[in-house]
Every structure is written in C-alpha cells, then in structure tokens.
Amino acid sequence: MEKNRIISGCKLLIIGGSAGSLEVLMKILPGLNTLPSFAIVLVLHRKSTEDTTLEELIAIKTNIPVREVEDKTPLLPGYLYVAPSDYHLLFEKNDVLSLDISEKVNYSRPSIDVSFESAAEIYGKSLVGLLLSGANADGTEGLLAIKKAGGTTVVQNPESAQMPTMPQNAITYTAPDYILDIEHILKFITLINS
Amino acid sequence: MIDDRELEVLINEVYEYHGFDFGGYSRASLKRRVDRLYQLDGFSNFSEMLSKVRSEPGYFKRMVEEITVNVTEMFRDPLFYKVLREEVLPILGTKPFIRFWHAGCSSGEEVYSMAILLKEANLLHKSLLYATDINPIVLDTAKKGIFPLQMMKQYSENYMTSGGKKDFSHYYTANYGFAKFGEDLSEKMVFSEHNLVSDGSFNEFDLILCRNVLIYFDKDLQERALCLFDESLAKLGYLALGTKETIKFSPIQNRFRQLNREKIWRKTE
Numbered sequence: 001m002e003k004n005r006i007i008s009g010c011k012l013l014i015i016g017g018s019a020g021s022l023e024v025l026m027k028i029l030p031g032l033n034t035l036p037s038f039a040i041v042l043v044l045h046r047k048s049t050e051d052t053t054l055e056e057l058i059a060i061k062t063n064i065p066v067r068e069v070e071d072k073t074p075l076l077p078g079y080l081y082v083a084p085s086d087y088h089l090l091f092e093k094n095d096v097l098s099l100d101i102s103e104k105v106n107y108s109r110p111s112i113d114v115s116f117e118s119a120a121e122i123y124g125k126s127l128v129g130l131l132l133s134g135a136n137a138d139g140t141e142g143l144l145a146i147k148k149a150g151g152t153t154v155v156q157n158p159e160s161a162q163m164p165t166m167p168q169n170a171i172t173y174t175a176p177d178y179i180l181d182i183e184h185i186l187k188f189i190t191l192i193n194s
Numbered sequence: 195m196i197d198d199r200e201l202e203v204l205i206n207e208v209y210e211y212h213g214f215d216f217g218g219y220s221r222a223s224l225k226r227r228v229d230r231l232y233q234l235d236g237f238s239n240f241s242e243m244l245s246k247v248r249s250e251p252g253y254f255k256r257m258v259e260e261i262t263v264n265v266t267e268m269f270r271d272p273l274f275y276k277v278l279r280e281e282v283l284p285i286l287g288t289k290p291f292i293r294f295w296h297a298g299c300s301s302g303e304e305v306y307s308m309a310i311l312l313k314e315a316n317l318l319h320k321s322l323l324y325a326t327d328i329n330p331i332v333l334d335t336a337k338k339g340i341f342p343l344q345m346m347k348q349y350s351e352n353y354m355t356s357g358g359k360k361d362f363s364h365y366y367t368a369n370y371g372f373a374k375f376g377e378d379l380s381e382k383m384v385f386s387e388h389n390l391v392s393d394g395s396f397n398e399f400d401l402i403l404c405r406n407v408l409i410y411f412d413k414d415l416q417e418r419a420l421c422l423f424d425e426s427l428a429k430l431g432y433l434a435l436g437t438k439e440t441i442k443f444s445p446i447q448n449r450f451r452q453l454n455r456e457k458i459w460r461k462t463e
Contacts, residue, residue: 084438092221121222
C-alpha cells in the first residue's frame with residue numbers, strides 16, 4: 001500500500017460490489033455525513049427486477065440524499081446514486097448519467113467494468129474507484145481503466161470480504177493504490193477532499 | 195480504442211457518405227459500441243476503419259447493425275405488460291380499429307408480446323401493429339418471428355408475471371434450437387424501416403411504444419422523437435417508454451397525463 005496521502009480534487013467516488021458488498025455498505029454508509037464536494041455512485045450486481053428496494057434500503061442507512069437514476073439524470077455533488085437494475089450505467093461529458101441495455105458484461109447488467117471504464121474516461125484524475133466483496137471477476141478491467149486515466153483505486157481487503165474472489169482478482173491484476181478493511185474504507189472516504 | 199475526436203470524424207463521414215446522422219446519439223454509449231466494433235473487426239488504426247466505412251456499403255451496413263443496440267426480450271418488465279393488459283387495452287378495445295406503433299422494434303420480441311396480449315384480449319383481429327427500426331437486418335428477424343429457444347423459459351416466466359394464463363409454449367413451434375411464433379400472431383404486423391432521427395410521421399396511432407430507444411439519444415434528439423410521437427398520436431392515445439425514460443423535461447408533457455407510476459402517458463387533448 002502506498003503512503004496514506006489524502007485524496008483531493010475528487011468529483012466522483014464510484015463503488016462497485018457484488019455478493020457480500022451490501023453488508024459492507026450497511027456498515028459504511030451510516031458513518032458518512034454529508035459529502036458536499038463529490039458524488040457517490042453505487043454499481044451493485046442486483047436482480048433484474050424493476051423495483052427500487054435496494055435504493056430504499058440504502059436511503060434508510062445514510063444521511064446522504066439518494067437520487068433515483070433515470071436516463072440523463074444530472075450527476076451532482078453531495079448526492080448518492082444507485083445504478084438501476086438491468087441497465088448499464090454510463091457517464092456523459094456534461095455531468096449527466098446515461099443508460100444502456102446492451103449485452104451483459106461479466107454476466108452482469110449493470111456491469112462494474114462498464115461503469116468504471118466510462119467514469120474513468122470522463123473523470124480521469126478526479127475519480128476514485130472502490131471495489132468491494134464479490135464472487136466474480138467484474139471490476140478488475142474497470143479499475144485498470146481508472147488507474148490508467150490517473151484516478152485512485154481502492155480495493156476491499158479480501159480477508160475482510162464475505163466473497164474474496166472479486167477484490168482478490170483486482171489485487172492480482174491491478175496493484176491498487178489502497179487495500180483497506182471495512183473500517184479503514186470508512187475513514188478513507190471521510191478524508192476525501194478534506 | 196478510438197478517441198473523442200475520431201468518433202466525431204466518424205459521425206461526420208457517416209453522415210456525408212451514407213446520410214445517416216448519429217450526431218444526436220449519446221456519446222458514452224455510441225463510443226463504447228464503436229470501440230467494440232473496432233476491436234471485434236481487428237482494425238489496427240482508425241483511418242483503416244474510416245476508409246472501410248466510407249467505401250464499402252456492406253461494411254457500413256454491418257456497422258449500423260453493430261453500433262445500434264439490439265438487445266430486447268419478450269415481456270421485458272412484465273408488470274408493464276400487466277398494466278397494458280388490465281388498464282390500457284380494455285379502453286383501446288372500445289375502438290372499432292386500433293393502431294399500434296413499435297418505434298425501434300429491433301428483432302420484434304416486444305411486437306410479438308403485444309400481439310399475444312391482443313389475441314388474449316380478443317382484439318388482434320381489429321388491430322394493426324406497425325413496427326419500425328433503423329436497421330433492416332433486425333427487421334428481417336422480426337418478420338420471421340423466430341427467436342432462440344433457450345430464451346423461452348425466461349419469456350414464459352415473464353409472460354406469466356404479466357398476467358398470462360395460457361401455456362406459453364402453445365404460441366410457438368420449437369425446432370432446431372429455435373422457437374417460431376405462429377402466423378396467427380404476425381399477420382397483423384407491418385414491418386418497415388424508419389429512422390427516428392430523420393423520418394417523419396406516417397400514420398395516426400392509438401398506442402406508441404418506444405422502450406429503451408430514447409436512452410441512446412441526447413436531449414435534442416429525444417425532443418425531436420417525442421414531438422414526432424405527439425404528432426403521431428390520436429386524441430387520448432397512449433405513449434409507452436422504457437422504465438427509466440421520461441417525458442418530464444419535454445414541452446409535450448403538458449398535453450399528457452401519466453398513468454400511476456408506469457411509464458405510460460395518455461394524451462389528454
């Protein structure tokens with residue numbers, strides 16, 4: 001792990017997770033107060049049902065206002081966005097979110113790789129990518145793209161993950177800037193732009 | 195990978211050489227599709243791709259086919275179809291003749307889903323389903339009504355969630371890994387090429403379905419398409435969009451009223 005530099009100039013924190021990641025978020029989100037200088041986007045593998053249970057569950061756990069993502073939803077600092085089920089979530093140049101129903105990637109839609117790569121193109125150095133617990137290999141290519149674009153990459157310590165495969169795969173192939181336990185992830189996020 | 199400038203060059207050249215205008219497409223998705231094609235076809239540099247697109251009409255066709263997203267399914271979002279079944283079709287059914295337009299129908303799965311609903315509501319005989327797409331190749335698939343058999347399990351589940359009571363498999367004949375849907379469903383369908391970017395209104399409809407097509411357009415092009423739908427809808431006609439699409443920011447919204455939480459709007463004047 002690199003020295004514990006404080007991240008500054010962050011416009012977007014994008015978090016990818018699969019099996020076992022919701023538990024992590026349930027621990028982290030209540031600890032976060034308002035984060036007015038950047039937006040958070042969650043890309044979680046979820047069932048392709050059309051309800052908004054996940055959004056509601058997350059909204060209960062956090063003080064950060066949760067915005068439902070529809071086509072061309074503006075991405076604003078201070079808000080938390082959840083990628084809807086059965087769409088890929090993409091980023092446009094004018095700070096707008098767009099959606100796409102093209103083929104699944106890594107058997108997933110939303111795919112973490114797709115959103116991470118798209119965010120990396122738009123936000124470059126101003127992007128922090130965090131990959132949590134999961135049982136497949138989604139997210140690794142996305143973290144590589146974030147790194148290549150000059151962003152910061154963080155991976156949950158696989159030993160603290162319910163499903164270590166996804167973070168472990170990312171560590172093996174990407175050499176992330178930070179590998180953090182759950183409590184350190186919380187601390188890391190609160191220090192962004194501080 | 196192509197860069198942003200190259201993408202704009204490609205868009206301009208395609209318009210110049212082939213008359214197709216992708217300028218109003220959302221860039222994030224378009225760039226992903228073009229990149230995918232670039233890799234799929236093993237180009238070593240952008241100018242190689244560009245000259246092939248310019249000079250080979252067959253390759254341009256392939257490009258249109260590959261960069262437009264043609265992922266679709268039968269009874270996608272089953273609860274949407276349930277609302278059509280229970281709330282919209284009974285009202286449309288009072289008309290002597292019902293016209294539908296599936297704008298951006300892709301390979302036709304949603305058109306066949308609609309035909310099944312109409313058949314079950316005993317309305318298909320007095321209905322006409324226009325189905326259009328920019329891409330002639332997917333329209334050929336749609337005309338045939340032949341879909342991969344492996345999808346039928348999921349479609350059958352969707353169908354049941356939408357309120358379907360029959361055995362879904364009686365709508366198709368299974369053969370060599372494909373399911374062919376009956377001509378009793380397709381006889382009321384009319385397939386035709388239509389480009390939402392450049393073509394106009396061609397009839398008056400009672401229900402226009404355009405689901406998960408507008409997500410690929412920027413705001414201006416969305417506005418154009420929405421105005422086209424507004425023009426093409428009969429008084430008290432319905433407009434149905436995808437679950438994450440809306441008319442909320444469009445001037446046409448004043449003339450429409452939304453049905454509960456569904457992405458279905460009724461023209462009020």
